[in-house]
Amino acid sequence: MTVSYLDNLMAALRCLPGVGPKSAQRMAYHLLQRDRVGALQLASALQKAASNVQHCSKCNNFSELEVCELCASTRRDEGQLCVVEMPADLLMIEQAQCYRGMYYVLMGRLSPLDGIGAKQLHLERLVKRVQQHPCEVILATNFTVEGDATAHYLATLLQSLGVRVSRIARGLPVGGELEQVDSGTLAQAVLERRELTV
């Protein structure tokens, strides 16, 4: 017996994270019964995105062009390179309007317990980039144990190439009151305190 189109659709939907057989079935029935137009739009959007979106050759972020808009901009400072884990992190830093340099998106983090090591992160592109355009590298990976491990690895790698490396600071949130903050953050903030020069 051949697999029906419906079965095929349900099987295909299960490639999404968190979608099991039940959810796939619900989605498939919804698309076919209630929203055919939406289904066709979804199909064409997926088709276009999957065949046209690639990684920017400079920052590794998703881009339809060889070099993404941000990297092609002439108004950015080429002397600084901010390394983030995911595209969403890049958007947050852009939203904060605190940084005018360039970016590099790792598209992940080192996580040995998930089997993600240095090879899986494809760091060759980052290495090539700093070798071609020497700059200060700012490590803006998450303050999780995996993010810290990634920062340590990158710092070792980049410093061996003679690159100046810094790590974003952590501590109390802006407008934060000591009374409300969690102990872990507070302990780290006290540990990483800095001298005031007036």
Added chain:
Amino acid sequence: MTAASRQNRQQDELAFILHSHPFRETSLLLDVFSRHHGRLAIVARGARRPRSALRGVLMGFQPVTLSWFGKGEVRTLHSAEWQGGQPYLQGTALMCGFYLNELLVNLLGRDDAHEQLFDYYRATLQRLAHEADHAATLRCFEKHLLQELGYALELEREAGSRQPVLAEARYRYVIEHGVVADDGRMDGFPISGKTLLAMTADDYSDPQVAQQSKQLMRVLINHHLGGRVLHTRELVKDLQKL
């Protein structure tokens, strides 16, 4: 609260988070090593919400007290409190911490309490944070872990004959058998009497002892892992090449 649900509730249990996975939209699935209940899977609902108070608490390598309920394979987190007193691991110490966690995740069964091992793990994290040379710390932990799992190493006596090991003699360590005199046979791992005695005393200051004990432990742990690969080892090797 019914009697049954009270029974399935654990209050303020000392624990470490070994690993966590994103789960559903805003939750975390935690792999927890607790002092009285061993390794457990616990879901922390809403832990990935932007303002979740759990974020700064559910960090690896930090002692926490957890309260949870449920009796199935996956429990549900009720609350978590930060204990403190353990400096954050950084650099190489952090990599070593990942190695400890990978060993525990791969070798410890679920719902099996190992209180001594828990205390030893806690002390080992302290050593990693305060000492510069981590090799000896890792060897001690590996030895302790195997012992807790029921594979205690007898290093100071020959298997079978029960003859005491002599520092100047040469031996072979045969897996699941023990130390035998080196009579030119090819099986087992070649090792000096000096290393065996130093390992018994947990003294890894001699470079040759450090080297041989590392290799012996690697062989033994690989045997117990049954073909599973430790990714932290690869990562540390990559780091050393830089």
